[in-house]
Amino acid sequence: MIIHNRLSVLIFMTITLCPVATWAEVTEIAPEQVRSLLESDAVVIDVRREDEWMATGIIENSQTATFFDKFGRFDAQRWLQQVLPRLRKDRPVVLICRTGVRSKWVATWLSENTEFGPVFNATRGIQGWLDQGHSTVAY
Numbered sequence: 001m002i003i004h005n006r007l008s009v010l011i012f013m014t015i016t017l018c019p020v021a022t023w024a025e026v027t028e029i030a031p032e033q034v035r036s037l038l039e040s041d042a043v044v045i046d047v048r049r050e051d052e053w054m055a056t057g058i059i060e061n062s063q064t065a066t067f068f069d070k071f072g073r074f075d076a077q078r079w080l081q082q083v084l085p086r087l088r089k090d091r092p093v094v095l096i097c098r099t100g101v102r103s104k105w106v107a108t109w110l111s112e113n114t115e116f117g118p119v120f121n122a123t124r125g126i127q128g129w130l131d132q133g134h135s136t137v138a139y
Contacts, residue, residue, distance in 0.1 A: 057136030
């Protein structure tokens with residue numbers, strides 16, 4: 001189990017910290033762009049954990065679907081099955097987490113493994129959203 005956790009963390013860190021050409025398929029966006037996309041019928045998926053949603057609230061009308069557990073483990077296929085009913089191929093998808101790191105990984109994975117999109121990552125996550133004075137609703 002420890003080896004699996006370390007391997008998951010190593011893979012995650014490699015993907016998030018090393019520039020990869022496939023990230024060009026994911027567009028990084030600021031909080032104002034998140035708001036604009038949300039108003040134009042984009043799906044915003046908050047990939048944080050429940051304890052994080054409880055701490056900061058969530059963006060109104062966003063969908064919640066935890067990707068990584070508190071140990072950094074994930075089951076991408078299970079997560080995809082959870083969010084599939086919320087996605088449409090003609091509707092933009094915005095991924096958000098606390099600071100934009102986890103959601104960038106998830107956005108890249110979604111872009112590479114599905115035909116949904118376009119796919120966007122909220123660059124500074126919910127922290128950037130709140131820092132810009134935007135509100136959240138209680139989870």
